[in-house]
Amino acid sequence: MTSLHRAAALAALSLTTACATLGGATQAPPDPAGAGDRSLAAQLARAAAPAPGPRYVFVGVALSDDSPAFLGDITILDRMLEHQYGARYRSILLSNHEQVEAVRELPLATPEQLEAVFARLREIRGPEDRFIVVFTSHGRRGKLQLRQRDARLQTTVDAGAIERWMASLAPNRTWVVISSCYSGSLLDAVGGPNVVAMSASEADRMSLGCGTLNRTTFFVGALARSLDAAKRFAEVWADTTARIERWERELKYPGSKPQIRYGAEVRGLERAPLSEF
């Protein structure tokens, strides 16, 4: 190598180093288990702790890093449900969001960790415990996107996996929310006699609100604005769908047509206040 080549190589190396230093450049791969109080181990330990009466266990799963709305969905519901159910409330949040904090706290929603969570819930549940499960992501018919770029995760969660996870909670009373495009196509998988299932759209429709600037998806955003412990399920649902219709009309979108199904053992729940779920 000539001295000219060496000088050029050195200059290129210096420039690369300088850019990396200034730019903060590469993100270290995240620890899948999370950190501190919000690590998976800490959340599962809290979920297992006894409560004064039946526990209300919220499982929030943000499967994709493609929009902050997915993390926004599970965190706003977590905050509202915690205030609603008080000392009986437990939550387990898993999220594949793009890291914005200095240290990633929430565990990743990997297929292995999701299997572990539902297996553990099956072990620790009491007969009267209630579950509220939210899956939020992009979707296709019968599938949800599972993606986290820093962790090199790029796959899908199919109806079979979701069916297995929901079956592990049966026969406890369970409220499932799926917020994604085509999420109505997953309702058969999550249904059961003790399940109330909500989807953001019909099986062949898209739903809105999963852009890079959305703080929640349209469906969960509307649901969160309607949540009130004193309201009946039917009222919450009517408020939620009316709000979505209004937003979609303003955008001239033909309609996502959110869906709800009540299992055979929970018919009548639509007339009960949320506090009695």
Add this chain to the structure above:
Amino acid sequence: MASEPEQRPVRYDPGMPALRRARFVLTFAAIGLAAGVAAAPAEGARPQVLGDARTVALALEVQDALIVDRVDRAALLEHVRRALETAGVEVVPLETTAEVIRSVREAARDWVDPATGKFSRPRYAAGMGEVLRHLRERAGAERLVVVVLWVTEAHVSGGVARWHGVEEPAVTPAARSAWSRLRAGKLEALSLAVNVRGEAGSLLYSEPGGVRLLSRFGRNDKITPVLDAELLDDPDRLERAVRLALAPLLGALPALAAPAAP
């Protein structure tokens, strides 16, 4: 960080286009409170806008673009209530105010003009006057204090966002680097304003205080929103915003007592 002259709080203009466009949802927290007047300040210190008023009603409006949990709403109103009571002003029980506003609002069809189908500022002002009239009869309220939460813009220079008397880093922790100091532009931010209304709903006072950024610059220049769950989760930020919004009305407030245990 580039040094800039400290930005003075900008007077909140209730007629600003962003607010005109916004549809507001009136919401009211129902929290118990101990009535009574705390140590009254010297008479000369009383702001003219309150006149001889010893009793006010307090309410909260949240722009529909925001999701604010009921407990967080209650905490915000509690901050304002304590500030007012510390300054010697009695506050009508919040439940009473909420009930009156609910009934007036229903009668006024959410302040929507039936001819245009849109939010009407004159209808809203007239409605607030009606609310105050009812509250005067029921609870002796002489002014209506409305706390408004709304989305505004922060100006960014030197990597720092500044708006309504506060400043925050404009870049997320995970994306901070030497380049952060070169950041400039605009970001969405959350502010609160305190509006005082009198006879016939006339606006007597309006002042903003910045609460927090609603978005920040993330990796690869992406704008990353702050999530709704985090909007009002920091009591220090809330207290700072309340102080900024009330300072011209009540003067410098002493340290606020911790909220009473429920």
